[in-house]
Amino acid sequence: MKLRALVVDDEEFARKNLSMMLQEHCPDIEVIGEASSKNQAKEIIDAENPDVVFLDIRMPSGAEGFELLDEIDKKDFLVVFVTAFKDYAIRAFNASAVYYILKPIDVEELQLAVQRLVETKEKYNAEPENYSTYFDSLKDLSSNLLNNKQSSRIAISHTRGLKIIEDDTITHLEASGNCTTIYFNDGSRYLDTRTLKIYENILNPNKFCRVHKSHIINLDILKEYANEDGHFAVLEGNLRIPVARNRVTEFVRMLKGVK
Numbered sequence: 489m490k491l492r493a494l495v496v497d498d499e500e501f502a503r504k505n506l507s508m509m510l511q512e513h514c515p516d517i518e519v520i521g522e523a524s525s526k527n528q529a530k531e532i533i534d535a536e537n538p539d540v541v542f543l544d545i546r547m548p549s550g551a552e553g554f555e556l557l558d559e560i561d562k563k564d565f566l567v568v569f570v571t572a573f574k575d576y577a578i579r580a581f582n583a584s585a586v587y588y589i590l591k592p593i594d595v596e597e598l599q600l601a602v603q604r605l606v607e608t609k610e611k612y613n614a615e616p617e618n619y620s621t622y623f624d625s626l627k628d629l630s631s632n633l634l635n636n637k638q639s640s641r642i643a644i645s646h647t648r649g650l651k652i653i654e655d656d657t658i659t660h661l662e663a664s665g666n667c668t669t670i671y672f673n674d675g676s677r678y679l680d681t682r683t684l685k686i687y688e689n690i691l692n693p694n695k696f697c698r699v700h701k702s703h704i705i706n707l708d709i710l711k712e713y714a715n716e717d718g719h720f721a722v723l724e725g726n727l728r729i730p731v732a733r734n735r736v737t738e739f740v741r742m743l744k745g746v747k
Contacts, residue, residue: 490518491602491609494536496529496553497522497544497570506542506570506593513595514602526552530559538565540605545571545633554630563623564616566608568601577633582682583690584629585643585650611649618649625652638692644670646678655695659709660729661687663702673709699739700732713743 493510497503503522510517520536523529533541543553557567569581569588581588587601612618625643632639644651653672662669663684670687671677680687688698698704699721709724719731721739731739 490516491539491605492520492536493517493540493542494529494532494538495519495522495542496524496556497542498524499544500524502544502570502591509593509595509598510542510602513599516602516606526556526559529556533560533565534562537562539609540566540568542568542570545569545573545577551634554626554634557623557626557630564619566605566612566622567626568605573633579689580629580632580639582686583632583639583642584625585645585682586626586629608645615649621650621652625650628652640692642690644678644680645682646680651678655691656706656708658691658696659706659723659727661696661704697739697742699735700730703729705729710743713740 495503495507495510497506503524507519507522510519517540520538521532523532529541529543532538543556545553553569557563567586569586570591570593571577571588572591574590578588587604589597589601612622621643628639628641628643631637640655641652642655644653657672657674659671659673661671661684664679666681666683668680668682668684668687669677670680684698684702684704687704688696691704695707696704697707705721705723710721711724712722713731714720714722714728715736719733719736720728721731722728
């Protein structure tokens with residue numbers, strides 16, 4: 489079954505272009521409407537109950553898109569943010585585990601976003617409580633972007649849905665192929681489909697350090713650096729994480745506070 493999609497953008501050309509790209513290149517999507525304003529989008533969402541909303545993030549004030557999401561009562565759809573934002577905003581999108589595509593829109597990126605939407609929609613339909621967590625994550629995203637701050641809350645996509653965690657509960661992260669295993673101070677762990685590189689960009693660099701191509705550690709629980717029989721960061725609980733030889737000098741300089 490196709491996902492029913494609403495395209496929201498205050499620029500007519502942008503709306504028509506995205507609708508055309510979805511119709512021509514994404515057979516899993518049926519475009520059921522277009523909206524040029526927050527109020528029009530709200531009316532269509534209330535009437536048509538789409539599966540996904542492709543939402544321009546700057547229409548036109550920068551806050552309208554998030555206001556739309558706040559004002560919708562029945563929150564059972566997914567959102568793809570369409571944006572020209574880069575750099576900081578991308579970190580915020582990734583930390584919230586939301587889907588986004590950059591303008592100008594690339595066909596392959598659009599198709600990849602749709603593929604992930606289909607998988608996520610199936611998962612959320614099976615466990616509808618995920619939508620509540622998902623919209624909490626969108627609220628965090630709204631606050632962080634509009635206030636230009638870095639969040640300490642991170643959304644993790646796992647096998648059953650979405651989980652929001654505080655970053656200080658993370659002890660370390662380990663690359664697992666193209667995925668990342670995240671370890672927590674209560675002994676639990678989750679496998680996320682995002683790469684360790686993405687987490688390196690998401691996490692606060694004052695708190696987390698990549699010490700190896702396969703490892704990121706929480707510096708708040710670092711106890712010592714050991715260089716016997718190799719190079720290791722020793723965390724609380726005597727957990728030893730290898731430090732790559734080519735990262736040792738930078739790591740030690742950081743620990744000593746040398747710029």
